[in-house]
Structure formats: structure tokens, C-alpha cells
Amino acid sequence: MEYLPLGTTDLVVSRVGFGGMSLDPVAAASPRLLARAQAAGITLFDTADLYDHGRNEALFCAAFRNCRAQVVLATKVGNQWRPDGQGWDWNPSKAYILQAAEASLRRLQTDYIDLYQLHGGTLDDDHDEVLEAFELLREQGKIRHYGISSIRPNVIRRYVSSPSRLTSVMLQLSLLDQRPREAVLELLQDNGVGVLARGALAQGRLSGKPAGDYLGHSTAEVARVAAAVTTVAAELGRTPAEVAVRFVLDTPGVTAAVLGIRTEAQLSEALRLAECPPLMAEAREQLLAAVPATLYEQHR
Structure with missing residues (x-):
């Protein structure tokens, strides 16, 4: 398993x-799946208070209560049920951020959150107030680092x-969604x-699911890109998913690819x-040649 520091911090993640x-x-089986992932070397685990009304965070508690120091717990805030x-x-x-952080800490049954992320964001937000909340939580030792999840x-x-x-x-990036390369990755x-x-697998469209329209790409365009991924995979003796995720990991500036995993087979593939x-x-x-260029239509 390869590990990298997250930005310029001391937070190192798989x-x-x-x-x-x-x-x-x-x-x-869900806590066991998380525990198996940790035992196999995955250290970064991402959730949010929004998922399943907070029950997703409670799953993480069940899996990691005996190995808390060996995992990097990331959760998110900003969407209030x-x-x-x-x-x-x-x-x-x-x-609300201060209140929600306390609730996440209770569900996770931990004294601190490794990475606390704003779960979205608009230009109308008082971003100074958001940063004040994160800084206060950091000073109190309740979070160690903070970030945003935004496209x-x-x-x-x-x-x-x-x-x-x-x-x-945290942003969306795949062979079918390279908009961050145009707008923010270098920054x-x-x-x-x-x-x-x-989103490295583009909702499965790059790993075997039927082609369909995706972020402005037509079904025919998606099928052409998926075929290119399959061709490269065959030439290299890899699976399409391996090629699609490796494309993301090889993109300059990317620290980690966060994959949705819900079965033992998907975990084995992720490993x-x-x-x-x-x-x-x-x-x-060869992969890039198969993809029509896309840009952010609205630089919101």
C-alpha cells in the first residue's frame, strides 16, 4: 500500500x-468490511453526518473503536436534516458547525476527527465564519485538520x-470528468x-456498467471512452477499474482516490x-485521445 501526506500537513493517508x-x-457485515479494509492497509475512511441520518458515522465507530490511532477519519458538515x-x-x-461537530464526535465515539470537511459551499456563504468555526474546533483539539468537499x-x-x-x-475526477484539471488542480x-x-469510475461506466449519458457526454461518447479503457486494460493485463482509478491517481496533485465500497469483492478490487x-x-x-474535452460551464 502506498501512502502520501495530505497536502503539506502531517496527515498521511493511503x-x-x-x-x-x-x-x-x-x-x-458493514463494520467487518471496514475493519478488513483497515487491516489490509487502507487508512483513509470518509463519511458524513448527512449519510443515513448519521448512522453511517456510527458504523465507523463500530469498526474502529479498537484501532482508532491507526485510521484517518474524515467526515463532513453543512447539510442539516x-x-x-x-x-x-x-x-x-x-x-451549526460547532453543534454538528459535537454530534459527529458522539456518533463516532472519538475525541477527535482527523479531517472535518465542509460538505459543499456557495459563494453566498460567510466563509470567514466557516473558517472561524473550523479554527475553534482545531484549537479545542476536536478536529485535527479541515477541508472542503466541493466541485x-x-x-x-x-x-x-x-x-x-x-x-x-474533495472533488469529483475521472476520465469522464476532467474539469478540475482545467480549473483548480494546479491551484x-x-x-x-x-x-x-x-467518482473515479464514473458511477461504474468505466468498469463494466452499461454506457449512458454522463455530465454532458453522450451515450456514444461514454461507450467510446469505456472501450478505450478496456483496450488499454487488455494491453496491460489489468482490469478496466484498475486503469480508470490509476488514471486519477496519476493526475498531478491528486493525493488519494476515495472509492465507494460496499461488498467484499469491491474491497478486494480496491486493494x-x-x-x-x-x-x-x-x-x-491513448485514454485522453478518446475523451471529448469538457469545461465547467458555470464557474460558480
Whole structure:
């Protein structure tokens, strides 16, 4: 398993992380799956208070109560469930962030969160207030590092340009969604901010699921890209998923790929991905040649 520091901090994470969003909150096997991932060398585990009304965080507690120091727990804040449980509202206020952090700590049954992330963000937010909340939690020892999870270039730029200890940005990146390469990856790399990439398999379209429209790409375009991934995989003796994730990991500035894992088979595949060597330049160029260029249509 390969490990990298997250940005310029002392937080070191496995290059493949475990995204817990898709875990079944009532399945007895879910904590065992998390524990097996940790035992096999995965150290980064990402969740959010939004997932399953907080029950996803409780799964992490069940899995890691006896090995807390060996894992990097990342969770998110900003989406507040309505009292009736029927949907949520965006709330990045300082008061809510402080309240939500306490609730996450209780569900995780831990004294600290390794990485606390704003779960979204808009230009209308009081980002100074958000940073004040994160800094207070850090000073209190309740969080060790903080970041944001956002696909909005101007929101990312705003937080990066602010005086802060921003550690990371989680964003979507895949062969079918290379918009961050156009807008923010170089900025983050230049400022020593780590990148956690989600969506490397484009909802399975790059690992065997049927082609379909995806982020402005037509079904025919998606099928062509998937075929290129399959061709490169066959030439290298790898699986399409290995090629697709390795493309993301080889992108300059990316620290780790966070993968949604919900079965033993998917975990085994993720562990193989972690051991895959980088793609040769020729293979990467072959993949890029199959992908129509896309840009952010709205730099929000």
C-alpha cells in the first residue's frame, strides 16, 4: 500500500480511501468490511453526518473503536436534516458547525476527527465564519485538520485564497470528468492543498456498467471512452477499474482516490488498485485521445 501526506500537513493517508456512503447501516457485515479494509492497509475512511441520518458515522465507530490511532477519519458538515427527516437544508453557520461537530464526535465515539470537511459551499456563504468555526474546533483539539468537499471552482478558489490552514479539497475526477484539471488542480497543488478524488469510475461506466449519458457526454461518447479503457486494460493485463482509478491517481496533485465500497469483492478490487503501478505515458495519451474535452460551464 502506498501512502502520501495530505497536502503539506502531517496527515498521511493511503492512496486509496474507503468511502462509506454506500454502506448498509443495518448490515452486520458493514463494520467487518471496514475493519478488513483497515487491516489490509487502507487508512483513509470518509463519511458524513448527512449519510443515513448519521448512522453511517456510527458504523465507523463500530469498526474502529479498537484501532482508532491507526485510521484517518474524515467526515463532513453543512447539510442539516429537517426535524421531520424529509430532506435537509444548507447551513454553514458557525453555530451549526460547532453543534454538528459535537454530534459527529458522539456518533463516532472519538475525541477527535482527523479531517472535518465542509460538505459543499456557495459563494453566498460567510466563509470567514466557516473558517472561524473550523479554527475553534482545531484549537479545542476536536478536529485535527479541515477541508472542503466541493466541485465549484470559485468556491474552492475562495477558500484557498483565504488565510487558513485548509488541508484538502474533495472533488469529483475521472476520465469522464476532467474539469478540475482545467480549473483548480494546479491551484491546489501550488498552494500545498491535498486532493481527495471521488467518482473515479464514473458511477461504474468505466468498469463494466452499461454506457449512458454522463455530465454532458453522450451515450456514444461514454461507450467510446469505456472501450478505450478496456483496450488499454487488455494491453496491460489489468482490469478496466484498475486503469480508470490509476488514471486519477496519476493526475498531478491528486493525493488519494476515495472509492465507494460496499461488498467484499469491491474491497478486494480496491486493494488490488492500491498496488497497481502508474500508467505509462503512452497509455495515458491513448485514454485522453478518446475523451471529448469538457469545461465547467458555470464557474460558480
